Amino acid sequence: MGEIGTKRWNFEENEAVEVSLNVRHFQNLLTENLDGNDSRSVISLGHGDPSPFSSFQTDPAAVEAVADALRSAQFNHYSSSSGILLARKAVAEYLSRDLTSKICENDVYLTAGCHQSIELLISTLAAAVPGANILLPRPTYPFYDARAAFSKLEIRRYDLLPENGWEVDLDAVEALADHKTVAMLLINPCNPCGKVFTRQHLHKIAETASKLGVLVIADEIYKDMSFGEKPFVSMAEFAETVPVMMLGGISKRWFVPGWRFGWIVTLDPHCIMKDSGLVRSLGNVFNMSTDPTTFVQGAIPEILGKTREEFFSTKLEILRECAETCYEEMKKIPCITCPYKPEGSMFTMVKLEVSLLEDISDDLEFCFKLAREESVIILPGQAVGLNNWLRVFFAVDLELLVQGLSRLHNFALRHSKKKMMMKLPISSVSVSE
Numbered sequence: 001m002g003e004i005g006t007k008r009w010n011f012e013e014n015e016a017v018e019v020s021l022n023v024r025h026f027q028n029l030l031t032e033n034l035d036g037n038d039s040r041s042v043i044s045l046g047h048g049d050p051s052p053f054s055s056f057q058t059d060p061a062a063v064e065a066v067a068d069a070l071r072s073a074q075f076n077h078y079s080s081s082s083g084i085l086l087a088r089k090a091v092a093e094y095l096s097r098d099l100t101s102k103i104c105e106n107d108v109y110l111t112a113g114c115h116q117s118i119e120l121l122i123s124t125l126a127a128a129v130p131g132a133n134i135l136l137p138r139p140t141y142p143f144y145d146a147r148a149a150f151s152k153l154e155i156r157r158y159d160l161l162p163e164n165g166w167e168v169d170l171d172a173v174e175a176l177a178d179h180k181t182v183a184m185l186l187i188n189p190c191n192p193c194g195k196v197f198t199r200q201h202l203h204k205i206a207e208t209a210s211k212l213g214v215l216v217i218a219d220e221i222y223k224d225m226s227f228g229e230k231p232f233v234s235m236a237e238f239a240e241t242v243p244v245m246m247l248g249g250i251s252k253r254w255f256v257p258g259w260r261f262g263w264i265v266t267l268d269p270h271c272i273m274k275d276s277g278l279v280r281s282l283g284n285v286f287n288m289s290t291d292p293t294t295f296v297q298g299a300i301p302e303i304l305g306k307t308r309e310e311f312f313s314t315k316l317e318i319l320r321e322c323a324e325t326c327y328e329e330m331k332k333i334p335c336i337t338c339p340y341k342p343e344g345s346m347f348t349m350v351k352l353e354v355s356l357l358e359d360i361s362d363d364l365e366f367c368f369k370l371a372r373e374e375s376v377i378i379l380p381g382q383a384v385g386l387n388n389w390l391r392v393f394f395a396v397d398l399e400l401l402v403q404g405l406s407r408l409h410n411f412a413l414r415h416s417k418k419k420m421m422m423k424l425p426i427s428s429v430s431v432s433e
């Protein structure tokens with residue numbers, strides 16, 4: 001080897017690759033910590049992918065659409081940089097259905113899933129204004145935080161308030177913003193807390209953002225996945241008030257995250273983003289990036305245009321039952337409080353009362369021990385920015401969900417302080433599987 005091992009090399013670790021807020025990072029740590037000798041199956045209520053479960057299979061017609069597009073041999077070519085026209089048109093029509101003003105295909109940019117939408121949008125925003133900052137929610141969907149840190153875009157966090165049904169702390173938003181704040185993010189329906197924002201609250205958010213001169217990133221990947229009392233309302237309705245970058249895709253509503261198809265839509269009726277040059281920059285960033293697979297784009301008019309309403313309503317009903325079960329079972333667990341019944345997305349946040357536990361000091365230790373002792377994976381709140389909370393994914397087969405929550409309950413009882421245990425209604429605890 002000689003001097004090669006001792007020589008000075010010019011490259012080094014990139015510290016901007018943030019791991020502290022990264023779902024996959026925590027998921028991997030917890031998976032490594034499982035007890036290989038536990039004969040029971042692993043139940044993951046951590047990672048947001050419902051597609052392996054029989055209750056959440058996609059519409060067979062969507063599968064046919066992709067197969068047909070592939071067999072047609074018409075979509076073997078490279079894509080154009082913001083996506084092929086017929087797919088962009090189909091997305092514009094699909095998103096326009098419930099809106100008062102219509103979306104034009106020229107405002108639609110297709111991506112390899114909403115993750116790529118986030119990646120490209122954050123890169124564009126970061127580069128546009130030196131020293132720029134962005135307002136991200138707490139709790140968050142941490143991919144935004146990771147991409148912002150990677151792009152050296154300063155992160156400022158505003159709170160979603162559990163005591164106010166997870167509404168945005170708008171006073172904090174106003175206090176945080178300055179002339180370098182380029183955007184604020186709103187995820188609706190919300191991952192991680194299951195919130196569906198009302199029209200009135202969306203309006204207030206739009207007015208606040210407009211007053212501050214920042215655009216709204218409306219992450220609507222869970223569009224229409226609202227199963228509570230409130231209907232889903234798109235931030236697109238407020239584009240007259242504030243410029244909106246709307247993000248979405250088919251991963252969630254069609255339960256096909258592996259198909260990698262998403263979009264960014266610029267909603268800019270007053271040409272504010274266009275005149276600022278931001279839209280051109282976005283186009284340039286798309287020119288430098290990978291495109292979604294062309295045959296998936298080829299299937300998009302069929303998928304978006306022809307999926308039956310019954311497919312969505314059936315899946316929504318299953319999701320509602322899962323959410324309800326999750327909430328009711330969680331409420332019975334001594335060291336957990338549930339401030340909000342989830343109304344949308346596939347997640348809920350519950351609070352961990354660490355002071356009631358005997359030998360567990362925080363959410364991370366709770367999740368590590370839970371994985372080790374019960375083969376159940378739940379994401380610690382710190383992975384989404386809230387210490388001593390848990391983020392629970394409930395879009396799994398109901399039977400499995402009940403088993404997972406039962407193991408969680410037993411685990412919590414075992415680790416509860418003795419005085420607590422005596423107070424518990426033991427009859428409510430199911431130990432069977």
Ligand SMILES: Cc1ncc(COP(=O)(O)O)c(C=O)c1O
Pocket residue numbers: 048112113114115116141187191219221248249250251252257261262
């Ligand atoms: C809020 C949010 N945005 C974006 C994404 C990424 O979506 P996709 O699977 O289309 O990349 C997810 C995935 O879980 C999400 O929860």
